[in-house]
Amino acid sequence: MNEQKDEKWLDELISRSIDTSEPKFDAEQWKQKHPGEFQALVEGGARRPLAARFGVLSIVMRSRIAQVAAAAVLVIAVGLFIARLDHDGQQQGEPEQWAKSPAEMVTSASLRTAYNRGGMEALEEQCDRAARILGQGLLSMKDVVDESNG
């Protein structure tokens, strides 16, 4: 059998077997059936969608990778903010902020704070700072510790 015969034979069969009459689109009926969508189209033209109003946001919303990256940036930013808060909190504990006089620098609370902050080095540094204010050579660290232990 040749292809031309196939064509004619099949065309007729297909037309008989499936309803291929032209469907007519009824715009009014469609608008009544989908009022929300049609309104969104017509009204949406007047005001741009929220994402489109913000250039960066619209880019972020389009791409999955950009969304993940934006989420990661947010997490890092929040982490840094929290770390900064902790750092500020620790700084409040530093003797420079609240222990103004040498006497305050060598109280047990102040020395403990210094030790917690930087170990023996910080402790020694704080004692040195107190000693510098009082006059070099007046106090050694041992003297200060002995003094504060009574």
Next chain:
Amino acid sequence: MAQEPDSALVEAAAKGDGDSFTELCRRYYPAMVAIAHSMLGDRHLAEDVAQQAFAAAAVKLRQLREKGQFAGWLAAICRNEARDILRSRKAIRSIEGRPATGESNENAVCESVRAALNKLSASARELVFLRFYDGMSYEQISAVLGISEQALNGRLRRAKKNLAEYLRRDGYDEARL
């Protein structure tokens, strides 16, 4: 408005011109019904799916960056809508434990043709439906499928050849019909 190119109508519709959008719907309604019909096998359901696709397109139209590719974009939405229907139909069938409404009253020849159409690949079947539905130009079919008219002819010839082969295997040929 009927002579306007798709891209101009899409541009206007995206700015809120409802008439431009309904003109696009009118232009591509037969194609969308044909696509849904090829997937669902039900003409009335196909018309509902095509209208649902227009509703989805109305909401998403501003996301379409290439205005000239409206037809292909709309066809993709329509296929997705039809797939959703197919999935829900399968779910219903599995719950009820029996197939959906039968077609026992239809004559055997038509049933064989439909069975042969179902043996074609989804894209070949879609092409046959698009070609045989009235009211569509080759240009429109090319736009919907995103292929040249020459490629369309080639694919259609192959699809019909396969269809004829399936029918002959089932014992139908031009002599008997």
